[in-house]
Amino acid sequence: MSGRADPRLTQDRRLAVAFVTPAVSVIALIAIFPLLWTVWNSLHLQDLRMPWLGRPFVGADNYVELARDPRFWSSLGHTLFFTVVTVSLELVLGFGIALAMNSAFRGRGAARATSLLPWAIPTVVAALLWRFMFDSQAGIANALLVAIGVLERPMVWFIEATTAWIPVILSDVWKTTPFVAILLLAGLQNIDRSLYEAAEVDGASAWWRLWHITIPLLKPTIFVALIFRTLDAFRVFDLLYALTGGGPGTATEPIALYTHTIILQHLRFGYGAALSVVVFVITFALALIYIRGLGLRLSGEER
């Protein structure tokens, strides 16, 4: 802010501060401040069912309880299971769809619009559609499986953990694979065509071209899709709330749903804050990897 810069630069800086401040302060006020509050609150006992206890400082007590809480560990396990299974399925299937769509064909716009639909609808709605399709009586899944002879009679999917996971995984794959495909398709279209032509002149097989041109050049996009999906899958809430409610019992309960129950049903804000901090730390660790990967491109873009 000194006078040595030319006047326009100084003017630019002032304007920049004026322009950036509102947005940044909104974000700081409603996101960063609450986050710090969560961390601070996680060191306190705060139970709104027992307001007479006040809000005493308890140090790491909440974290000690958390480490011994089997429901915390199982919900964390469910979340990791869900994340690994859905993200890997979505990336593999999405890559396949992207390859299939990566050339001009009639009705490509319509195909792209159709694949955007599952992404665009509310997750709760997607979950309910799949719950309906896997309903024991009215469900089309049972009707289909009985018709082709896989099942002898209609089954109740949501009564056992193993079978309840099937509609959960399928609905998430249905909802987000097309999004992954669109992301990867955009990456594919950025690859220089002439590379393929040159490889073809040299007599390279389609398989060789896939492994030596497509996949290496698509790596950054694959990486972005991978991290986006991982972070999203890790905070899964809506889907399981509406599809299984975490049940049967707590057999499909993800960490976000458990945290929500602790906070808004048991009203244990201190312990809930500790759970929130754990979710945040894991997500943040994953996000750091992303920013590192993206950092290079950020600086490249500024030029």
Added chain:
Amino acid sequence: MTARAERPWLRTLIVVALLIPIAFPLYWALAASLTSEAALFSDPSLWPSDPMLSHYRALFATRDFWTPVRNSLVVAGVTTLFCVTVGSLAAYALARLEFRGKALILGFILAVSMFPQISIVSPLYLLLRAMRLINTYPGLIMPYMTFAMPLTVWLLVGYFRQLPKDLEEAALVDGASRLVAFVRIIVPLAMPGLATTAILTFIYCWNEFLFALSFTLGPERQTVPVAIALFRGEYQVPWGEILAASVIATAPVAAIVLLFQRRIVQGLTSGAVKG
């Protein structure tokens, strides 16, 4: 690649085969929402032989589904408008002006956009309760900005960077101030980008569930996703009405997607692919 490109019908066939499972659940929900409950449970058929609108009528007559629709429109609309306005200023500065700490602010915004929402539910609840904003519109709009603001800024930075600099430079040489150049030149040029950003932000707000579930208490302020998720029947799950409500919740976003698919794809992929 060419081997397959020579047989376009085969490729079309593959794509159609991939699209059927994507489209089917949506079609099935639409078909079932037009089928009577009795037929739904006894003999579900792929084509509703006797389509009827009674589930839709019941939705508005007995469940007052207008209220959640109105709530969703208000909350998503106001959040979008506010974030695009305030966000475009910040994005312009981040894309075009020289100042210290730019990379830091960009990194900060990106980091916040990756926040797990659940990690700020408890303080936001206490905060909104202290301000008596639980179960109000501001009590939803404010939390919505935590994800909508980073999203709009991030998308708009990408758009502003793509705009040609010449016109703006010419205006500056002619003695216009940055502010005038922004309002007179950048904003009109960036209209398509602003529209796409608004569309995407609106979709995210329309679909949001966790905050809307946590910060409302009753049907008078519930948004569409919350209302649908909490539908209860007297004896059994009211599937007919749930599906009719799902169709209504899907209709606006589906219309937006079909109208603006090219732009939406550009918006979604610009941050991830270009660079």
